[in-house]
Amino acid sequence: MRFLLWMTSVLAVSVLNATQPRPNFLLIMVDDLGIGDVGCYGNNTIRTPNIDRLAKEGVKLTQHLAASPLCTPSRSAFLTGRYPVRSGMASMSRIGVYIFSAASGGLPNDELTFASVLKKEGYSTGLIGKWHLGLNCVNSSDHCHHPLNYGFDYFYGIPMTNLRDCIPGHGSAFIAGAAKSMKALIQIGCITLATAIMLNYSGIIKIHWKVICYVSILFTFLFGLVFLFFWNFRNLNCFLMRNHQVIQQPFKSENLTQRITKESVDFISRHKDNPFLLFVSYTQVHTALYVESQFRGKSNHGLYGDAVEEVDWSVGTILDELDKNSLHNTLVYFTSDNGGHLEEISSSGEVHGGWNGIYKGGKATSWEGGIRVPGLLRWPDVIKTGMVFDETTSQMDIFPTLVTLSGATLPQDRIIDGYDLTPLMQGESVKSEHEFLFHYCNAYLNAVRWNQRNSKSIWKAFFFTPNFQPEGSNGCFDTHVCFCYGSFVTHHDPPLLFDLSKDPEEKNPLTPQTEIHYYTVVKTIQQAAKNHTESLQVVANQLSWSNILWKPWLQACCSSWFDLCYCDKEKEFGVE
Ligand SMILES: *[C@@H]1O[C@H](CO)[C@@H](O)[C@H](O)[C@H]1NC(C)=O
Ligand SMILES: *[C@@H]1O[C@H](CO)[C@@H](O)[C@H](O)[C@H]1NC(C)=O
Ligand SMILES: *[C@@H]1O[C@H](CO)[C@@H](O)[C@H](O)[C@H]1NC(C)=O
Numbered sequence: 363m364r365f366l367l368w369m370t371s372v373l374a375v376s377v378l379n380a381t382q383p384r385p386n387f388l389l390i391m392v393d394d395l396g397i398g399d400v401g402c403y404g405n406n407t408i409r410t411p412n413i414d415r416l417a418k419e420g421v422k423l424t425q426h427l428a429a430s431p432l433c434t435p436s437r438s439a440f441l442t443g444r445y446p447v448r449s450g451m452a453s454m455s456r457i458g459v460y461i462f463s464a465a466s467g468g469l470p471n472d473e474l475t476f477a478s479v480l481k482k483e484g485y486s487t488g489l490i491g492k493w494h495l496g497l498n499c500v501n502s503s504d505h506c507h508h509p510l511n512y513g514f515d516y517f518y519g520i521p522m523t524n525l526r527d528c529i530p531g532h533g534s535a536f537i538a539g540a541a542k543s544m545k546a547l548i549q550i551g552c553i554t555l556a557t558a559i560m561l562n563y564s565g566i567i568k569i570h571w572k573v574i575c576y577v578s579i580l581f582t583f584l585f586g587l588v589f590l591f592f593w594n595f596r597n598l599n600c601f602l603m604r605n606h607q608v609i610q611q612p613f614k615s616e617n618l619t620q621r622i623t624k625e626s627v628d629f630i631s632r633h634k635d636n637p638f639l640l641f642v643s644y645t646q647v648h649t650a651l652y653v654e655s656q657f658r659g660k661s662n663h664g665l666y667g668d669a670v671e672e673v674d675w676s677v678g679t680i681l682d683e684l685d686k687n688s689l690h691n692t693l694v695y696f697t698s699d700n701g702g703h704l705e706e707i708s709s710s711g712e713v714h715g716g717w718n719g720i721y722k723g724g725k726a727t728s729w730e731g732g733i734r735v736p737g738l739l740r741w742p743d744v745i746k747t748g749m750v751f752d753e754t755t756s757q758m759d760i761f762p763t764l765v766t767l768s769g770a771t772l773p774q775d776r777i778i779d780g781y782d783l784t785p786l787m788q789g790e791s792v793k794s795e796h797e798f799l800f801h802y803c804n805a806y807l808n809a810v811r812w813n814q815r816n817s818k819s820i821w822k823a824f825f826f827t828p829n830f831q832p833e834g835s836n837g838c839f840d841t842h843v844c845f846c847y848g849s850f851v852t853h854h855d856p857p858l859l860f861d862l863s864k865d866p867e868e869k870n871p872l873t874p875q876t877e878i879h880y881y882t883v884v885k886t887i888q889q890a891a892k893n894h895t896e897s898l899q900v901v902a903n904q905l906s907w908s909n910i911l912w913k914p915w916l917q918a919c920c921s922s923w924f925d926l927c928y929c930d931k932e933k934e935f936g937v938e
């Protein structure tokens with residue numbers, strides 16, 4: 363069966379190659395958009411006509427899964443076709459993503475992205491928007507983790523992510539925590555100093571006054587540094603780059619979606635005569651939310667709905683550029699990096715997070731609401747219009763699909779976890795090749811999905827589930843995001859089993875009494891988890907504390923430090 367599928371896909375691709383030139387690729391990723399926020403996935407109060415147009419003119423994937431429910435790991439998997447744990451892009455601690463631009467971690471340089479493969483095949487490659495996979499390693503400008511090091515020829519966007527702290531008046535994701543640690547730091551410092559002085563007077567231990575003095579100076583210096591960092595958080599972490607240059611520090615949210623749109627349209631127009639790959643990675647609809655005046659107050663869902671509708675406008679504008687240039691041989695893909703962030707409530711109490719439809723939970727959980735994302739594919743020359751595909755697909759499938767369609771061969775020196783979607787797009791294969799999918803919460807294997815062959819059932823077994831707070835709610839509202847370990851979760855042995863084909867809302871865990879196959883299903887899933895775990899290799903953890911914390915010597919700064927890393931060169935540089 364597998365061989366047959368493989369043969370059809372080989373034949374299909376060679377037929378494609380014989381009859382037409384290689385396709386262009388336009389990949390669109392929205393940040394934190396929920397599957398329930400989109401018209402073609404059932405939302406009838408938010409207006410997304412342009413995104414819906416992709417579904418009408420192509421295929422809608424109804425069981426499309428992110429490899430992780432969080433930005434950094436999810437994007438790592440998307441670009442490489444591999445589970446984030448294979449690249450060390452999965453955290454063991456609370457913090458699962460990069461929160462400081464001057465962190466030393468990032469996508470390892472030996473990982474292969476679809477951009478680097480396509481670039482080798484002669485494609486022009488561009489990333490416009492958010493990156494979030496690291497920046498520097500050893501100094502403030504080595505750019506070892508910069509997008510241009512992973513196969514992109516052109517980059518316009520933010521190397522980190524958009525955060526509440528990036529826009530004045532939107533509150534902070536950190537200040538409460540930072541204030542707490544500063545207070546603790548002062549307390550520890552004072553107590554240590556007092557103890558040292560007392561010990562010296564009493565003559566119990568003789569510490570030279572000079573040592574006490576030096577340590578105090580060092581401590582004050584460190585404290586000052588941390589204070590300066592949080593005081594100047596926005597400039598230090600929220601900046602815009604064009605290629606290797608920082609062009610706006612801090613970035614302005616005014617017309618940023620319009621600038622991303624214009625950059626994308628210009629990229630297509632510059633490269634319309636040669637095969638191109640354009641990855642448009644919106645900074646919205648992650649908080650802080652922002653929109654231009656023509657969208658403000660226009661949706662039925664506050665600022666969040668306005669931002670979704672603005673992104674939809676942008677998608678339409680970019681699609682128009684393809685159509686205007688008759689670039690029908692372009693595969694367009696639309697998705698979101700993870701589910702809507704249910705806990706995002708603004709300081710005034712407005713909902714600033716997305717909606718995941720009927721699905722339970724959201725961002726940062728392995729419930730369907732965290733990982734089941736919109737997935738649309740349009741390719742006028744190849745895909746029949748209006749198809750709906752309900753089988754399991756993964757964002758990791760984009761890597762092998764692009765590699766194969768570009769004419770390259772898949773790398774043989776590493777495990778690729780995705781499958782080529784070409785047979786599906788051509789309406790040839792009706793069964794997903796994903797028999798098992800492994801759902802991670804950071805570096806912890808959280809659940810396994812079994813798409814059982816010759817059966818309608820889609821089993822999903824959880825080894826642990828997040829403890830929602832307040833109890834009975836649909837998220838982790840006290841901590842703002844759900845964490846993956848310790849007292850934040852409840853472990854299940856035997857695992858908590860669901861059949862998603864009958865219970866997509868994950869409401870009714872199965873028991874040996876309600877499901878006759880319970881024991882065999884659990885046994886098979888445990889065996890699959892064991893096999894999968896054995897396929898993992900030990901790699902450096904790119905999200906360890908030492909790889910995520912602020913290292914001042916890695917700080918990108920477009921002015922002198924006395925000018926607080928401020929500049930705005932956006933106006934001086936037209937697109938070449
Ligand atoms: C549409 O999306 C909005 C914004 O996220 C949400 O509040 C609303 O419940 C959704 N409506 C439907 C019918 O899903
Ligand atoms: C930063 O590190 C890179 C790579 O090691 C080196 O080539 C470059 O000269 C360094 N730059 C500065 C300003 O020290
Ligand atoms: C964004 O706003 C700036 C400042 O008003 C303006 O110069 C620029 O042309 C605008 N860009 C777009 C794409 O609208």
Ligand SMILES: *[C@@H]1O[C@H](CO)[C@@H](O)[C@H](O)[C@H]1NC(C)=O
Pocket residue numbers: 886887889890893
């Ligand atoms: C696990 O691996 C063994 C040995 O390769 C194989 O026989 C078995 O079918 C695998 N089981 C599952 C559930 O993947």
